[in-house]
Amino acid sequence: MTRYRYMPTHVGTAAHGCPAERSSAIASRRARSVFLPAVAVLATILATSCSQQSASAPVPKPTAFGAAIVESSGGKQIAQTGSLLPQPVVVQVNDKQGAAVAGALVEFAAAPSVTFDSPNALTDSSGQVTSNVSLGGMAGRYQLSASTFDKSHKKVELKIEAIALGYQQTLGRHLNDQYCERCHNPESTVERVSNYDNLEVKPHPFTEGDTLNKLSDADLAAIISHGGSALNKSALMPAWGNTLSKSDVQALISYIRAVSDPPSRSAGPVYAKH
Structure with a gap:
């Protein structure tokens, strides 16, 4: 076939x-x-x-006007770049006598990369407005503005500061939480009991810029690595050179510079503009 x-x-x-x-x-x-x-x-x-x-x-129309705007909570917070601040920013509008004003308009503003979940709102019955804030992608200090208008339509403004940490500074913050916070922070928390009050010579909090800004990065590296006696400082400051790597020490210094108050000149621009 x-x-x-x-x-x-x-x-x-x-x-x-x-x-x-x-x-x-x-x-x-x-x-x-x-x-x-x-x-x-x-x-x-x-x-x-x-x-x-x-x-x-549309911006809500105010039903009342105050004479002052004050911070209730949320100032000087620290977060990683591009992330939400741990706590919302809360502001309050008061009249000339200091009493809370309900129905006053509050507007928030900052660098273009900063976002507010409530950029404008009327104060509640307690005279307050709450807004969650996300910082921009640039490390540095951000200046947040909260404003209202008085009866003469004059703007009354409040400045609030927040700090955004870059990668190296965030690593330094974790190292601070693990090794430094217990002695250098006088405040105790549920997770950590401060040893500050037990020390004869009080350590400087890392926010104490008036003192720490006078020390160079090399001085801070020597103190962290070899202890306080390396620069004739308190011998109660232990040496961490066998625990922390050189990159760890640099990250810790970067964090100290970022949170110092007043700001350190080596920390870059005082206020991020992006």
């Missing part, structure tokens, strides 16, 4: 197929190359439009 074999006239892939298939595949690829970027552009336009609509949302 004669056997017949079916011989396909075209190979299954357009790369080796007939000219018509190749042309069709090329056209398809070209269509995708045009379509996909167009989709991305459209998504960007829509996102920008939504962002602009959100940013241009």
Whole structure:
């Protein structure tokens, strides 16, 4: 019996197929190359439009006016770059007698990369407004502004400071929590009991810029690595050179510079603008 074999006239892939298939595949690829970027552009336009609509949302109309705006809580917080502050920022509007004012408009502002979940709101019955704040992507100090208007429509403004830590500074913060906080922080917490009051010579808190800013990075590295006696300081300061690597010591110094008050000149710009 004669056997017949079916011989396909075209190979299954357009790369080796007939000219018509190749042309069709090329056209398809070209269509995708045009379509996909167009989709991305459209998504960007829509996102920008939504962002602009959100940013241009109507500002609530105040029903009362105060004479002063004060910080209730949330100032001088520290967080990693691009992250949410641990606690919300809470401000209060008061009248001339110091009594809380309900219904006053409060507006928050900062560098463009800083976001507020409530950029503007009316004070509640306690005269307060609460807003969660996300810091920008640049390490440094951020100045947050909270403002209201008095009866003459004059702006009354409050400045609040927050600190964003970069990668090295965040590592330094973890090392501080693990090795330094117990003696250099006089405040106790549920997780940590401070040893500050038990020491005859009181250690300097890392925020004490008036003292620590006078020491060079090399001086701080010597004290951390070899103990206080290395620079004729208190012998109660132990040597950490066998525990911390050189990069650990540098990270710790970077953290100290970041949180010092007043700010250290070596910590970069006083206020981040991005």
